[in-house]
Amino acid sequence: xxxxSDAALRLQAGAVEAFAERGFHATTTxxxxxxxxxxxxxxxxxxxxxxxxxFQISQVGHERSVRILEExxxxxxxxxxxxxxxxxxxxxxxxxxxxxxxTARVVQYELAALGEEHYARxxxxxxxxxxxxxxxxxxxxxSGEFHIEDIRGTTLAVMSxxxxxxxxxxxxxxxxxxxxxxxxxxxxxxxxxxxGHP
Amino acid sequence: xxxxSDAALRLQAGAVEAFAERGFHATTTxxxxxxxxxxxxxxxxxxxxxxxxxFQISQVGHERSVRILEExxxxxxxxxxxxxxxxxxxxxxxxxxxxxxxTARVVQYELAALGEEHYARxxxxxxxxxxxxxxxxxxxxxSGEFHIEDIRGTTLAVMSxxxxxxxxxxxxxxxxxxxxxxxxxxxxxxxxxxxGHP
DNA sequence: GTCTATAGCAAGATAGAC
DNA sequence: GTCTATCTTGCTATAGAC
Numbered sequence: 001x002x003x004x005s006d007a008a009l010r011l012q013a014g015a016v017e018a019f020a021e022r023g024f025h026a027t028t029t030x031x032x033x034x035x036x037x038x039x040x041x042x043x044x045x046x047x048x049x050x051x052x053x054x055f056q057i058s059q060v061g062h063e064r065s066v067r068i069l070e071e072x073x074x075x076x077x078x079x080x081x082x083x084x085x086x087x088x089x090x091x092x093x094x095x096x097x098x099x100x101x102x103t104a105r106v107v108q109y110e111l112a113a114l115g116e117e118h119y120a121r122x123x124x125x126x127x128x129x130x131x132x133x134x135x136x137x138x139x140x141x142x143s144g145e146f147h148i149e150d151i152r153g154t155t156l157a158v159m160s161x162x163x164x165x166x167x168x169x170x171x172x173x174x175x176x177x178x179x180x181x182x183x184x185x186x187x188x189x190x191x192x193x194x195x196g197h198p
Numbered sequence: 199x200x201x202x203s204d205a206a207l208r209l210q211a212g213a214v215e216a217f218a219e220r221g222f223h224a225t226t227t228x229x230x231x232x233x234x235x236x237x238x239x240x241x242x243x244x245x246x247x248x249x250x251x252x253f254q255i256s257q258v259g260h261e262r263s264v265r266i267l268e269e270x271x272x273x274x275x276x277x278x279x280x281x282x283x284x285x286x287x288x289x290x291x292x293x294x295x296x297x298x299x300x301t302a303r304v305v306q307y308e309l310a311a312l313g314e315e316h317y318a319r320x321x322x323x324x325x326x327x328x329x330x331x332x333x334x335x336x337x338x339x340x341s342g343e344f345h346i347e348d349i350r351g352t353t354l355a356v357m358s359x360x361x362x363x364x365x366x367x368x369x370x371x372x373x374x375x376x377x378x379x380x381x382x383x384x385x386x387x388x389x390x391x392x393x394g395h396p
Numbered sequence: 397g398t399c400t401a402t403a404g405c406a407a408g409a410t411a412g413a414c
Numbered sequence: 415g416t417c418t419a420t421c422t423t424g425c426t427a428t429a430g431a432c
Contacts (some may be wrong), residue, residue, distance in 0.1 A: 020409060022310070023221060025220075026311070041418080152371065153378075154381070157359065158362070187355055198387060203397095239429095241427095242426090
């Protein structure tokens with residue numbers, strides 16, 4: 001397998017488009033290869049199966065999610081406001097789901113098509129994302145900035161709200177990814193009892 | 199077609215299970231018929247195609263959603279608190295998505311598999327749901343109970359939050375549908391600037 | 397209204413030339 | 415590394431007996 005090569009990347013891009021439009025099972029290897037300007041057989045030089053192509057896409061996307069959350073919630077210095085860390089996290093996470101809504105749709109909604117082993121590896125990346133976000137909520141509660149009764153439940157609700165952007169976002173809609181990020185950051189700060197002014 | 203008959207309903211139930219587990223395209227008519235205790239051919243006595251079976255499920259589910267929202271937001275009498283209407287709506291809507299998460303998953307996440315005409319009919323039902331919820335938010339802002347900058351955007355966020363419950367809910371999880379309904383009602387009241395005490 | 401049998405087709409994946 | 419050609423499988427939907 002030559003996952004980093006030009007052809008492999010073109011196949012990945014074609015697969016993302018096709019999976020996002022029709023879903024994994026309704027997408028044919030002929031369609032993917034066609035979008036990459038290749039014959040159906042060429043796909044199997046770079047990926048063992050169609051499922052492995054999905055796994056690559058899913059893995060890269062999930063790793064990107066984790067990195068976005070890590071970087072946006074970094075606690076730099078001692079006088080950090082956790083409301084700001086949360087604001088930045090939601091903004092960045094939502095923005096990614098809107099801007100890359102095709103990729104995000106595949107990443108978030110085609111998990112069921114993964115093989116057992118691949119699925120397990122993805123689930124552990126998802127858990128990591130959740131832990132990062134929960135950490136921020138815990139920090140904010142500890143510092144008195146947030147007022148939350150059920151931290152775990154609220155974490156899941158916030159994740160869910162952000163993730164679902166990938167389902168409904170359209171570039172033809174009335175909001176840019178940035179605007180949705182702003183709105184959602186506000187809404188989430190309200191959800192955690194911050195109100196935007198700690 | 200005999201959509202209301204016993205056999206037709208057994209097929210619908212089988213199809214809901216199968217579609218929820220594997221998705222529309224990965225589900226075979228043999229699987230559906232098998233779950234209903236019938237031969238593959240029997241399906242075509244009751245439904246013209248597999249897609250029509252999906253449409254029936256989707257239509258019933260969407261009509262149920264609209265009814266739940268209508269009933270829970272009914273403005274009975276003059277001294278109605280809109281916070282309570284919203285609380286009831288979110289509770290009921292979330293509860294349905296959790297309790298009937300298999301149906302809801304099909305209803306919410308298999309729309310792309312519908313034919314063009316069927317899709318259009320479903321979209322108009324979805325618009326109706328959104329309008330009901332937006333109406334409550336508008337009423338609450340007008341009465342001074344809610345403080346919302348972007349009513350349309352907030353409506354979509356609330357809908358999205360509720361709908362996505364169908365994606366992640368599991369009966370093995372740590373919360374009952376009722377508990378999730380309570381938590382979400384609280385979160386949504388915070389999102390609209392009510393805070394639970396107007 | 398349900399069955400068995402099957403037509404007709406398209407999918408995923410491979411073989412072997414270049 | 416890519417192609418054309420094709421194998422094998424399994425699908426949706428129909429035909430015709432009961």
